[in-house]
Structure formats: C-alpha cells, structure tokens
Amino acid sequence: MSGSSGLKRDTGKNTRVGLFGGTFNPIHWGHLRSAEEIRERFDLSRVIFIPVHVAPHKKADVISSEHRCAMVKKAIRGNSFFQVSDIELQRPGKSYSIDTIRHFHGLSRGQEELFFIMGMDAFREVPVWKDYPAFFSACNFIVMTRPGAHDVQPAELIPRDIEKEFTRQEREQCFVHTSGYRIYTAPVTPLDISSTVIRAGTAAGKSIRYLVPRNVERYIAGHQLYRITATPGRQPQRPPAG
C-alpha cells in the first residue's frame, strides 16, 4: 500500500497486480470507483477486469460474454491503470478462478504479486468454489467493505473449516495464511449501484444515465440489451462456482 500506511511488504516481486473478476452484466460506476480506490490504496500497478464466463443455461439474464467484455473495454477507456482480460471467456466450458490465478502467475513468471479483488458479498461465496482452500495458497485477496463498517472479525471472513490456517496481523490489518498470502479488508466508497438495478431499469424503459459511463449507456441502447426481463419466476443466479 502507498502513503503512510507502511503496509507495502518486500516480497521480492516487482509489481502488484489486481485481478477483479465479475459478471459485469453490465459494468457500472460502482465497479469502476471501487477498483480505482483499491488500486490507489494497495499501490497496484494495474487492475485487470476479468469478465467471467457464464453458461447460457445457468443464468437467463446474463448477456453474451462478448457484449459484457466490450462494455468493460469501453468503461475503462482512458484509465491507463485498467485493463481487461478475456481469459475466462476463451476457455471452453466451465471457467474456474483458480485456473485464472494460475494463468496470471504463469504470465508474470513469479515477478508480480497478485491480489484477487472482490466485494464482501462475493467473498462469502468462495466456500462453494471448486477446491476453494487452494485459493488461499495461490494469491492474496482484497475484500472490499463499506467504510465505517466495524472491524471485520475472523469468524465473519474466514470459512470456519480453515480458520486455523490464518492468523490476524494487526500492523497490516489483514489475515495471514500459512502459505504467507494475505486476506486484506479494505473500505471503499459505497455507491449503491448494482447491475441488477441497471438491467431492471433498462427493461422498464427507465434512464440509466449516471449509473454507468456514457459510452456503456450508448452501447446498451445501440445493441438493445436488457430490453426483456428474465423469465418470470426464475430467480437470478450467481455465476458458476469458482
């Protein structure tokens, strides 16, 4: 991390890279602002947005990965710290985050320290990911929380069956895994925007201006996306586990 926090560790790695996975259906200002704040706070040299592959039968209201990826590209235009990766979209069949982390480890040849960025809501779902304990031996995590939220307790954050593998590190305000990787919690400015609300608004013919970047708004209108709501009675589902 930068500034006076003194939390930047000497890990022997040259750069710190954030991996921000999500459905991005569509990307909105909440995603962008929180990525910017995390980049600054953790002194990341770049944040890579990674739209996840969602099998069409899994979630009725997730539009094609090409559209989601195209909107991320538009949204991050002009920010030289932001990149997009279509790695999860290229892999045929199910995509697993653990494979994505391994992919980026391979690309960096051990020169980059990786931080997997996610909201607290998404982090709580990690225990249903495939081989989830392996994640904590594979990279650092940054879990975004709301400012002013009370100190996150281990019991709230660390899955019960592996809590013995972590110790609290007050100086760095993180939990350290036996592998040496850390789970950080970091408050971000709460922008109460969700992709769900944007899709619902579009379907209802309402304006989504100031919820998404202008070029994303135009893309949605130009391609007539989200005009119809998901099948009635069908509950929105989360992307495939892990």
Ligand code: ATP
């Ligand atoms: P949906 O409403 O379709 O569930 P979502 O925005 O909650 O969409 P994703 O696109 O998968 O879901 O979100 C990617 C990541 O961004 C997740 O880790 C999520 O916690 C985080 N996130 C989502 N909305 C916000 C927001 N307004 N501010 C900060 N982080 C967010």
